[in-house]
Amino acid sequence: MTINGIYGADQLAAAQAAESAATDDLDKDAFLKLLTTQLQHQDPLNPMENAEFVAQLAQFSSLEQLQGISDGMESLYLVNMSMNNAALTGLIGKDVVATGDQFHYAGEGDTALHYDAASSATEATVTITNEDGKVVYTGAMGAVPQGQAAWTWDGKDQNGQACPEGDYSFAITATDADGNEVEVTEQMVGRIDGMDLSSGSPLLTMNGLTVDLSSVQSLEEAETEPE
Secondary structure, three states, X not given: OOOOOOOOHHHHHHHXXXXXXXXXXXXXXXXXXXXXHHHHOOOOOOOOOHHHHHHHHHHHHHHHHHXXXXXXXXXXXXXXXHHHHXXXXXXXXXXXXXXXXXXXXXXXXXXXXXXXXXXXXXXXXXXXXXXXXXXXXXXXXXXXXXXXXXXXXXXXXXXXXXXXXXXEEEEEEEEOOOOOEEOEEEEEEEEXXXXXXXXXXXXXXXXXXXXXXXXXXXXXXXXXXXX
16 A cells, blocks of 8 residues: 655645755754654654664754854853953053054154164165155155164154144165165054954054054063152
8 A cells, every 4th residue: 555645735835944944054943843844744654764863863962062062162252352351451551562653643842763673774764654645754864773773753744844743654664785675664662551442353552543462562561650
C-alpha cells in the first residue's frame, strides 16, 4: 500500500516557511522550529531514523553552545573596552611625544615645532599650512641635527603678517651634504588634556587636537608648575 500526499497544502507551506527562515538566519530558535516542523509532518510510514534525529539534536546543541560562546565573547569585549577606557583616563595630565604634524597656534608669541631627524642635515625647509589647506609660510631652517629637536615659528606668514589663532600643520624636508634626502618625522609634543570617544575608538586630545594612542612615542609625568 502506497500513501502519497502526506503533507497537506497548509502543512507543506508551514514546513517550507520554517526551512526558508532557517536558511536565511539559522539561529537556535529557527533550528528548533525547523526540527519541530519536520517531526510534526514526517511520513508515518518512514519516520526519521534515530541516528538522524540524534544528529540533528547534536547540531542544535552545538549551535546553542556556539551562540552562548559568542554572547560571552561580546560581553568580555564590552568589559575589556570599559577597562581600557578607564585605564586611558589615567593618561590625562601626562606629557607625551607623539608622531604627528598638527599643532595649535594661540594667536600670539612663538611656537616650537618638534621633529626627529634620522641623521644630520645641512639644509632643511619647513612648510606651514592652515586648517583650510593653504600654505601660510615656507622658509629655510638651516642645518638640522640628528635626533629630536625643535624649530621656533614666530607666528607670521610669508609676508610677515601675524597669523590668527587656529590649528595648523607643518612639514619638514631636509638634505645632507651630498644632497641626499634625510628622513624627518614631525612630532606633537604637549600635555594630554582629555579623551575623545566619539569615533568608537579612544583618542587622546591635546590642545583640542586628537592624538592616536598608537602614535605616542614617549610618556612622562607632567612637571609641577612652580608656585
